[in-house]
Amino acid sequence: MSTPPGYSLRHRLVWLLTGALAAIWLFAALIAYQRAHHEADEMLDTQLMQLAETLLAIVEGGDVKDFVKELHENGHAHTVPIAFEVWRERHHRMQRLVVSAGHSGFAAEIHAGFSEIAHRGERWRVYAVTGKDAEYRVVVGHAHAARERLAREIGFSVLAPGAVALPLMAFAVWWGVGRSLRPVDAAAREVAALDPQQLAPLDERAPLPSEIAPLRSALNALIGRVNAAFESERRFTADAAHELRTPLAALKVQAQVALRAQDDAGRQRALTQVTAGVDRMTHLVEQLLTLARVDPANAHPAATFVDPAETVATVCAELLPLARQHDQTLEAELAAGCRIAVNPGWLSIAVRNLVDNALRYAGAHARIVVSVVRVADDGPGVPADERARLTARFVRGESDSEGCGLGLSIVARIAALSHARLALGEGLPRADGGHGLAISLHFPSAG
Amino acid sequence: MRILLVEDDTLLGDGLQAGLAQSGFTVDWVRDGEAAVAALAAEGFAALVLDLGLPKRDGLSVLRWLRERRDATPVLILTARDRVEDKVQGLDLGADDYVLKPFDLDEVAARLRALVRRAHGRPEPLLTLGTIELNPAARTVTCGGQGVELTGREFDLLHVLMQNAERVLTRRALEEQLYSWNDAVDSNALEVHIHHLRRKLGSEFIRTVRGVGYMATVQPAGA
Numbered sequence: 135m136s137t138p139p140g141y142s143l144r145h146r147l148v149w150l151l152t153g154a155l156a157a158i159w160l161f162a163a164l165i166a167y168q169r170a171h172h173e174a175d176e177m178l179d180t181q182l183m184q185l186a187e188t189l190l191a192i193v194e195g196g197d198v199k200d201f202v203k204e205l206h207e208n209g210h211a212h213t214v215p216i217a218f219e220v221w222r223e224r225h226h227r228m229q230r231l232v233v234s235a236g237h238s239g240f241a242a243e244i245h246a247g248f249s250e251i252a253h254r255g256e257r258w259r260v261y262a263v264t265g266k267d268a269e270y271r272v273v274v275g276h277a278h279a280a281r282e283r284l285a286r287e288i289g290f291s292v293l294a295p296g297a298v299a300l301p302l303m304a305f306a307v308w309w310g311v312g313r314s315l316r317p318v319d320a321a322a323r324e325v326a327a328l329d330p331q332q333l334a335p336l337d338e339r340a341p342l343p344s345e346i347a348p349l350r351s352a353l354n355a356l357i358g359r360v361n362a363a364f365e366s367e368r369r370f371t372a373d374a375a376h377e378l379r380t381p382l383a384a385l386k387v388q389a390q391v392a393l394r395a396q397d398d399a400g401r402q403r404a405l406t407q408v409t410a411g412v413d414r415m416t417h418l419v420e421q422l423l424t425l426a427r428v429d430p431a432n433a434h435p436a437a438t439f440v441d442p443a444e445t446v447a448t449v450c451a452e453l454l455p456l457a458r459q460h461d462q463t464l465e466a467e468l469a470a471g472c473r474i475a476v477n478p479g480w481l482s483i484a485v486r487n488l489v490d491n492a493l494r495y496a497g498a499h500a501r502i503v504v505s506v507v508r509v510a511d512d513g514p515g516v517p518a519d520e521r522a523r524l525t526a527r528f529v530r531g532e533s534d535s536e537g538c539g540l541g542l543s544i545v546a547r548i549a550a551l552s553h554a555r556l557a558l559g560e561g562l563p564r565a566d567g568g569h570g571l572a573i574s575l576h577f578p579s580a581g
Numbered sequence: 582m583r584i585l586l587v588e589d590d591t592l593l594g595d596g597l598q599a600g601l602a603q604s605g606f607t608v609d610w611v612r613d614g615e616a617a618v619a620a621l622a623a624e625g626f627a628a629l630v631l632d633l634g635l636p637k638r639d640g641l642s643v644l645r646w647l648r649e650r651r652d653a654t655p656v657l658i659l660t661a662r663d664r665v666e667d668k669v670q671g672l673d674l675g676a677d678d679y680v681l682k683p684f685d686l687d688e689v690a691a692r693l694r695a696l697v698r699r700a701h702g703r704p705e706p707l708l709t710l711g712t713i714e715l716n717p718a719a720r721t722v723t724c725g726g727q728g729v730e731l732t733g734r735e736f737d738l739l740h741v742l743m744q745n746a747e748r749v750l751t752r753r754a755l756e757e758q759l760y761s762w763n764d765a766v767d768s769n770a771l772e773v774h775i776h777h778l779r780r781k782l783g784s785e786f787i788r789t790v791r792g793v794g795y796m797a798t799v800q801p802a803g804a
Contacts (some may be wrong), residue, residue: 379661380590383683387596390686394603404599411592 144315151307156300163296167289174285178214179248182261182274185216189272190265193220193231214280217258221271228271244273251275317343321350333357333364373528374422377539381418385411421540424483428547440478442485442506442577443468449485450504457493463501464489472506474577476552484548485509487541488573496570501562510572512562521558521571545575553578582627582697582717582740583607583758587617587643588659589635593682597630597689604690605720605733609761614638618646621654624757627697628655630689633662633671641674648675655696657689694718701744708743711799713782715743724782731781734759738774742787742797751794 217237221228233239240253244262251258253275260275324336335354342350385408392404450466457464474481488509492502496513503510516524525546528539549556554577561570584601588594589612598608609626611617614635621629621643629647633640644656658676660667668679677696680689694717698706708715712725720736722729731739741758742750752771760766767773775795779787788796 376661379682380593383659383661384590384593384596386683387593387600387686391596391600391603394600394686400599404596407592407595414592 143318144311147311147315148304148308151311152304155303155307159296159300159303163293166292166296170289170292171285174288175281178276178281178284179259179261181214182216182248182259182276183263185218186261186263186272186274189218189220189274190263190270193270193272194265214276214284216274216276218272218274221273223269223271231270240273240275246271250278314343317341318346321346325353328357333361377418377528378415381411381415385415418540421544425540425544425547428480428483428544428551438478439473439475440481442472442474442476442481445478445481446485446504446506449482449489453486453489453493456490457502460493460500461498462493462496464493465501465503467503467505469506476554476577480548480552481507484545484575487545488575491541491573492571500570503562507577508572508574510561511570512564513570515561515564515568515570516558524558525556542573545573549575582693582737583609583761584628584630584693585617585620585626586610586630587612587614587635587640588630588632589613590632593632597686600686601630601690601693604686605717605736606690606693607737607759607761607764609763612636614640614643617643621647621652625754626654627758628657628693628700630657630659630693631676633658633660633667641671644671644674644676653700655693655700657692657696659684659689691718697744708740710743710746710797711786713739713743713786715740722782729781731778734770735774735777735781738771739778739782739797742795746797747800749790749794749796755794 216234218232218234219230219237219239220232222231223229228243230239238254240251240258240260244251244260246262246264248259248261251260257278258275259278259281260273262271262273264271321336321342328334335357336350338350338354388404388407388411392401392408395401395404447466447468450464454464485504485507488507489502489504492500492509492511492513496502496511500511500513525542528543546556548554554575557574557576559572559574561572563569582605584606586594586597586601586608588597588610591612594610594612598610601608609620611620612635615637617629617631617635618638620626631640631643635643640658640660644658647654647656655677656675657678657680658671659680659682660671661682663681671679677699678692680692694706698717706716706718708717714723715736716722717740722731722736722739737759738755741755755771756766759771775787775789786797786799788798790796
């Protein structure tokens with residue numbers, strides 16, 4: 135199966151989530167590292183201060199020699215090697231008293247508190263404290279590089295679990311996304327398994343995440359509409375075939391009557407009926423073909439604007455002789471100048487069917503008034519509750535025995551495809567107070 | 582035999598009326614369900630030929646109405662619908678037979694004769710009364726083996742009388758069976774036809790029941 139251009143939701147989710155998690159983790163790690171570093175600094179500073187105070191106390195107590203000896207032996211136990219010196223003031227001069235082993239002594243005099251100094255090409259952090267009466271001064275210091283090494287070690291030790299956790303998190307994201315998307319795969323398989331000949335809606339009761347459920351509902355609605363359209367077409371074919379049977383039966387019966395007729399007059403009459411039957415079947419077949427030709431693809435030919443008044447006038451002119459035959463009055467009330475977007479052939483078919491219907495059903499001596507686009511007559515009319523039914527296929531008016539019941543269906547289909555509204559209402563007033571029928575087509579841009 | 586034809590299609594109705602008349606039926610033709618119900622309520626018919634898709638009241642509804650009032654008139658349905666369900670529904674509602682459009686006129690006539698025959702409880706196609714034998718399909722009559730020439734009306738009258746042998750038929754019932762609405766009926770036409778039948782077939786087999794009507798019989802007059 136080839137994958138259409140697009141992207142995998144799974145890949146995108148895995149990458150986005152892992153990326154976001156990694157970024158957050160990095161940020162957190164940076165902060166953790168800095169904090170650890172800072173804590174290590176503070177710890178070492180505290181160590182320096184404590185050592186300085188202790189040394190000062192010992193020096194002032196007078197046990198300087200013993201302490202220095204002991205410190206020499208144990209001094210290397212410290213993580214960070216410590217250098218110290220003890221000064222004593224005599225006769226207003228500072229004099230270095232003791233210096234830690236391996237320490238050459240800081241060059242300059244160092245004032246009290248913490249300070250950063252350079253010593254033999256290295257940076258040192260030193261702390262100086264002065265005893266009471268300013269007699270003794272103790273200076274302790276760490277080489278910066280050693281402190282830094284320790285702080286870094288502590289910092290990295292904080293990061294280590296995170297480094298292991300990150301790949302685990304990525305795996306968890308991949309697994310979680312895959313698992314969450316499983317219903318999508320299942321839904322896709324269900325849709326793929328649909329039989330186009332027999333579209334059954336997907337089971338709405340099967341649990342589905344709320345994100346995909348609307349897709350299923352929409353799909354089911356589509357399946358419903360497609361099925362309805364299929365069913366409608368199927369029924370139409372069946373109806374059409376049935377509708378052909380009655381005129382065929384009439385033809386056969388009339389032909390048999392003609393064959394069995396004993397006298398010429400009877401035979402003549404039956405043969406005339408056969409001819410009429412053939413005419414009627416021709417009409418039915420033509421109407422069926424018209425209905426088939428009204429294809430949605432031709433609804434709006436590129437930039438065709440039609441003046442409906444012209445179409446109405448043409449159709450009326452063509453049907454006038456028929457009206458005269460029935461002793462009917464056919465009038466056109468036309469205001470030119472309006473333009474509508476419609477397939478001109480369709481408009482002609484629709485108007486012709488409407489006028490033809492009026493001529494057919496309004497009865498002899500009826501008056502029919504055609505305007506843009508409305509056909510009104512003063513015939514028997516149609517009760518309001520039956521009007522809607524008339525547009526159905528193969529439904530004929532009460533008084534009809536000749537029509538095939540497709541005329542208004544064709545008009546309705548053209549109206550639907552042209553986004554026009556087909557309305558059936560009261561027509562012209564009759565002498566007896568009733569009204570005939572009026573059928574109008576409202577096109578969206580008709581002015 | 583007088584039958585009622587219910588068909589809304591002008592050409593088909595016209596053809597059936599003419600064709601069934603050629604086959605010897607007296608046909609009354611109505612074009613919608615309401616008119617069919619009115620006709621059936623007013624008069625008796627030997628059979629009903631019923632289209633299903635009718636204006637005002639559809640054929641199945643007419644059929645249901647007919648059977649609900651316990652009217653056993655044989656019904657032949659004409660329909661364009663050939664689905665089994667349609668047929669089953671029609672037959673279940675009390676139709677006796679079914680013909681799918683387009684049909685053969687001779688077949689419709691034969692089925693109608695069979696329906697009427699069975700409605701009178703006779704399995705065999707020939708009607709016999711004593712030495713008289715009547716063939717409804719061929720519209721021929723023999724008396725003692727000899728062919729007898731009858732006019733259409735005489736044949737129909739004899740047919741009705743023999744279908745109802747040994748029963749008294751009123752003048753009105755006979756006229757209903759013989760004449761369609763379009764026929765102008767002479768007040769003494771029935772007597773004239775009876776007279777002709779007696780002359781051609783022998784006078785004893787049609788008995789006049791005074792003040793009531795006529796009866797075809799083989800019983801001796803005094804019995």
